[in-house]
Amino acid sequence: EIVLTQSPGTLSLSLGERATLxxxxxxxxxxxxxAWYQQKPGQAPRLLIYGASSRATGIPDRFSGSGSGTxxxxxxxxxEPEDFAVYYCQQFGSSPWTFGQGTKVEIK
Amino acid sequence: xxxxxxxxxxxxxxxGSLRLSCEVSGFGFDDYAMTWVRQAxxxxxxxxxxxxxNAGSKYYADSVKGRFTISRDNALYLxxxxxxxxxxxxxxxxxxxAIRSSLWYFDYWGRGTLVTVSS
Numbered sequence: 618e619i620v621l622t623q624s625p626g627t628l629s630l631s632l633g634e635r636a637t638l639x640x641x642x643x644x645x646x647x648x649x650x651x652a653w654y655q656q657k658p659g660q661a662p663r664l665l666i667y668g669a670s671s672r673a674t675g676i677p678d679r680f681s682g683s684g685s686g687t688x689x690x691x692x693x694x695x696x697e698p699e700d701f702a703v704y705y706c707q708q709f710g711s712s713p714w715t716f717g718q719g720t721k722v723e724i725k
Numbered sequence: 726x727x728x729x730x731x732x733x734x735x736x737x738x739x740x741g742s743l744r745l746s747c748e749v750s751g752f753g754f755d756d757y758a759m760t761w762v763r764q765a766x767x768x769x770x771x772x773x774x775x776x777x778x779n780a781g782s783k784y785y786a787d788s789v790k791g792r793f794t795i796s797r798d799n800a801l802y803l804x805x806x807x808x809x810x811x812x813x814x815x816x817x818x819x820x821x822x823a824i825r826s827s828l829w830y831f832d833y834w835g836r837g838t839l840v841t842v843s844s
Binding site for chain 1: 760762770771772784786787828830833835836
């Protein structure tokens, strides 16, 4: 099973700042099969990025994903009020599909 | 508009059983794989089970293998037996890959149903 470790656990930033979230895999994720989700309190997760760098339908271009192998990054270029949430990475390169433990982006 | 609506959650004794359902609309259900993901209160996401478009392939997390069964006909189901306290969670259904795709990321999610295992 591929274990995903996200860092930091919590990111405290101000509106307009850049957020950089990390997701590290315990072994290589084949073909960059990694996704990112956003979850707000009381809501279901929302798909942001798939295939490491492809934005899902309707996702603003301030969200970008990068990486390969074992190291992946989600970047939010300029934080908007609605971006404060918990973010999860998920690998779909090999079963069982696994999620990271999440990074909370909070208002500083 | 794509919609997924879970039902069937509730409070159950340890060792008991529960069957969750997920009704979908707004897309061709038979054209997509489906999955269940759970989230214990205040915790992270855990993938539970997946089923391909024609129910020919089913996948389970080790934590539920042998106790949970995923199935589908006109809706998605999760039969949960031998429930334990650690199965307490919100259970979300989500849409998986389309036919001819094996990319198991999840692009639409329901709002979840809460399962509480407690005496």
